[in-house]
Amino acid sequence: MKKPLFMMVDGMALLFRSFYATAVAGQFMINSKDIPTNGVYGFIKHFFTAVNKFHPTHVAVCWDMGSKTFRTELFEGYKANRSEPPVELLPQFDLAKEIVEAFNVPNIGLEGFEADDCIGTLAIQSCQDADVLILTGDQDILQLIDENISVALLKKGFGNYHVYTKELFFEEKGIYPQQMIDLKALMGDSSDNYPGVRGIGEKTALKLVQQFQNVEGIVSNLKNLSKAQRTKIEQDLEMMYLSRQLAEIKCDAPVSCSLNDALFQIDRQKVIEKFKELEFRGLHRYLEIEKEYA
Known part of the structure; x- marks a missing residue:
């Protein structure tokens, strides 16, 4: 039916x-x-x-x-x-x-x-x-x-x-729908006026989410990131988590x-x-x- x-x-x-x-x-x-x-x-x-x-x-x-x-x-x-x-x-x-x-x-x-x-x-x-x-x-x-x-x-x-x-x-974006939340946590959203992690744009954010699945996976693998990426995330860790709350x-x-x-x-x-x-x-x-x- x-x-x-x-x-x-x-x-x-x-x-x-x-x-x-x-x-x-x-x-x-x-x-x-x-x-x-x-x-x-x-x-x-x-x-x-x-x-x-x-x-x-x-x-x-x-x-x-x-x-x-x-x-x-x-x-x-x-x-x-x-x-x-x-x-x-x-x-x-x-x-x-x-x-x-x-x-x-x-x-x-x-x-x-x-x-x-x-x-x-x-x-x-x-x-x-x-x-x-x-x-x-x-x-x-x-x-x-x-x-x-x-x-x-x-x-x-x-x-x-x-x-x-x-x-x-998934075919078009390369991530699953719910991972959009983690994407926004990193790259922010200019239309909604929250910053995410300063210095990380959509391209880098997408790559990180594809590689580590979500924000928690990224944070637990900070040692595997480039020095520049690690520094940016560590400096804006609190805002990254807040941006995720705002995005969800x-x-x-x-x-x-x-x-x-x-x-x-x-x-x-x-x-x-x-x-x-x-x-x-x-x-x-x-x-x-x-x-x-x-």
């Missing part, structure tokens, strides 16, 4: 991508209530395009719930390099959640945790009973890939994905979403009414793909 397919959507990734794709040209789609809707409009297109491509039986959308998380408590500089969202995007966070609710799809988020942590937790909870597909544009989520967990990375445009399985990831997606966050709660059943009339309320045109055709679920 074919297992259910649970598609977990990184709501923040879809919304930000959709917003900036049109905001660069100043196309904010201001409606009659003076509310910008460009990000939400693109979010809907991305959502239904993925549904049409992958045909999930169950769906949930996960969100960040503010910039303060346990990671900012661990490291004050975490994501401190990021600017505040544009004012045109601010009202669209709630609008996107309203749209998801109109799809009869659960919105999942928890203060103090990132959307990634919610996705990781739900993926681990569900992967025995369902195949899990994570829809995102964030490569950090690749660390979650496992036997029953795959990741569809959004590429430019609509309907273009790089779908990673455990085998394909937490898969035991206090959230849950049963398969029953995530069963994908669209109420077409409810969605059409929401489209009318938001003054969206041209999206009705995307609902045609939902007839088998409605």
Whole structure:
């Protein structure tokens, strides 16, 4: 018997991508209530395009719930390099959640945790009973890939994905998905603003992880490293371990979403009414793909 397919959507990734794709040209789609809707409009297109491509039986959308998380408590500089969202995007966070609710799809988020942590937790909870597909544009989520967990990375445009399985990831990267955490511990992450080990870049980090498996293996083999590598790691040992903590997606966050709660059943009339309320045109055709679920 074919297992259910649970598609977990990184709501923040879809919304930000959709917003900036049109905001660069100043196309904010201001409606009659003076509310910008460009990000939400693109979010809907991305959502239904993925549904049409992958045909999930169950769906949930996960969100960040503010910039303060346990990671900012661990490291004050975490994501401190990021600017505040544009004012045109601010009202669209709630609008996107309203749209998801109109799809009869659960919105999942928890203060103090990132959307990634919610996705990781739900993926681990569900992967025995369902195949899990994570829809995102964030490569950090690749660390979650496992036997029953795959990741569809959004590429430019609509309907273009790089779908990673455990085998394909190893074939392409030369390491296993979970070793990404150790890779980030060494090389850091400039977009999330944590340094890793100063002076060690991706190439060296990858070589070390391939050779010694993980951070613990590297530390226990310091005598086998070059003098320059050993010195760098010894000087930044504490930051290396902290960077590993920051890089690792937490898969035991206090959230849950049963398969029953995530069963994908669209109420077409409810969605059409929401489209009318938001003054969206041209999206009705995307609902045609939902007839088998409605």
